[in-house]
Amino acid sequence: MGGFKTKHAFALSLFALSLASTASAKQAQWVDAFQSSPADYNLELSADAEMPEPAKSFLTERPPVSGTLRVRFAVVTGGDQVRIRISNEEGATPLSLKAATVGRAGEGFDMVKGSMHPLTFGGRRDAMIPVGAPLLSDPVDLPVSKGTALVVSTTLAQPLQLKPLGATMMSVAPGDQTGNERLENSQSIPGRPIVSGALVRTNHSPRVVVALGDSITDGDRVTLGAGRGWPEELARRLDSSNSGTALVILNAGLGGNRVLTAGAGKSALSRLDRDALNIKGVTHIILFEGINDIGMSGKSMYGDNPPLSHEDLISGYRQIIARAHVKGVKVVMGTIMPFAGAEYYSPEKEATRQAANQWIRSSNEPDAVIDFDAATRDPKKPSYLRQDLDSGDHLHPNAAGYKAMADAVALQVLN
Template sequence: MKLNAGSLRYSLVLLAVLMSLTAACSSNEKERQINAADSPANTQWVGTWATAPQLTEPRNNPPEPGLEGNTLRQVFRVSLGGDTLRMRFSNEFSESPVTLKRVALATARGASNIDIASNAQLTFNGEPSVTIEPGRAVYSDALDFSVKALSQLAVTIAFGQVPEGITGHPGSRTTSYILPGDQVNALSMPQAVTTDHWYLLTGLEVRAPHSAAAIAIMGDSITDGRGSGTNQQNRWPDELANRLQANPATRQVAVLNQGIGGNCITRPCLGPAGLERFSRDVLGQQGVKWLIILEGINDLGGHGTTEKAENIISVYQDMIHRAHAAGIKVYGATLTPIKGSGYESPGSLAAVETVNHWIRHSSQFDAVIDFYQAVEDSQKPGHLKPEYDSGDGLHLSEAGYRAMAEAIELSLFKR
């Protein structure tokens, strides 16, 4: 069929209109997909920071003027970033209620300083205050708050009543600040009484895509960071978080440090036994897809026996079974050297060897992280390398914690 000039012009206009509509529909579809990917239905809560609570020992309780009627500012570092978050506070180990009259969250700017423009009030069921009953923990309401990966936040609490026994985490390696009265909105606290402990706060979660996930780490003082620098954020889990964020394939992986100094895995020592707290500190954390277990050295102490080694292995098996049932991969980390420490004895050395042999060769873990091999002195087998020893033959130095983190294959955490 032959088209005249008028028909041709009409056909070209019609074609242009159709192409424009197609492009608009395509653009709208892309925008719809992006919005859907960012919607709550397509995101999940993932823990970005956590610490394991316990009943604070009297010597680690808040110094004068104490917390009741006063303000406490605490600083911590997240691993994964996000734009929506919520905090968890615990009164689990106390025998009477605690009242948080006002709570604010802000970007930390070093020492007690905060970015005042970022200071945002937390709410609890829409209210600015909350009373936490003994044996309980609470979440704040979700808060629109932009936080970058590996950045530090400050949470400031104005307290009402405070119990005598306080739920906390003594091994914070981070300085907290106490001021009289309600000072929640203070830009800085140069006159504050300081203490290197955390109280009541136990976790921060962010809204993240389903590609994000967390590593939970069960451990004792070596995971808690004894020997690392105060306010330096250089425990081995911190160093692992640094490596994960530097690697494009693992930037959606968070790290949750659930180490407690002096903790045992088979029985109560300092804090509840690892076996007892496993449900809360691993299975109860949001977004956990991997578990690293580095615990058991305090169970052996200087009096290790074959029976103690077998008890540790039995707890490992229980944790592996429960984690696998929850869809969590479990990585076994070998106990680090103890020669030259107060824990050295013929029985303890033999027990460490028994436990580490089982970790390496039982095939029950999804993978093995051989920390023992990574930090052992090749010139003095069974000892820490001198540069990795904090000075007591047991806990590692800052260089030692970096070496531990560098011994971990990041490919273990690809989704």
């Protein structure tokens, strides 16, 4: 009888241990902590395009990049391990990765001494990334907190045709310097990095809001790599309030992006699942796109394109809302901001913007609305950005403009 009791007690102990182990495994999970939407750029300037030289050079092809590429970013949530995602989703040929490392960021693109970890992929330092695919690293024991800045270095076997658009500043240095804490003979270049994301392992999975937009969401015209766009400003507002503890903002902005048409990466309709709906824990999308659909339609510096009606744009918005609602995700829409004075402005395009904004404000089809237009327009000339919020190109806000956009968000719409 005593033997039966002993066996019974032992079995119960094993069962309890099994339950505890299962509960622990369920608590620890991988969540997205950084995102940089992959993109290839197929935008071509018309021969008679008039642009300021810095902007024009961003649209000019440059020689393929070789050596070591290093990118810096901050994670939006903390955990005890990290994994890095490298993308060839928009590539035309396979990518042969020779080596990669991750570590905590120091000054600029330097790595904090002693924090470097080699990245492996199925146990190997090198990897071949097929066309159209991402590559996820093995877990790395690198504890991070919300806001921790990391640097990731990669060296490819072949030069990379890295186009200058993309609004991310990277550092490039000759040879394989992935093992260097400080890159030697480096230079900074803008572009879209092949590092497309970071995941952390955490016991506290946050709710996620994805900001889906174009260069205004990506943070264009603020110091590249500084992380001062309106989604980052909104995250700072959340952090300073009680609402910020279990809610994070992932920036899925993409310079030049359009709702309906590819060219600056896949259209918003095409990348919606990858960049927003498939992200673990997403509860809201802040959709703020449309100005490039309007501006690039008809005749512009990007050539002669088919005209666009506000009904076309609204049809795209409705599809995004419908697909999000099927997944149980709310869509908060931002009104399109003024752009009079921008290179691709015209009175006809302004009428399209006004009609689209009227639908956003009055249709009741989005779950909520953020009136970015009202927050940034000049009250005396409402087709223009306020002068004190204008970066100078009459399209992108400056740092004060991004803060004004973030301040226009009523935090309760993210409940």
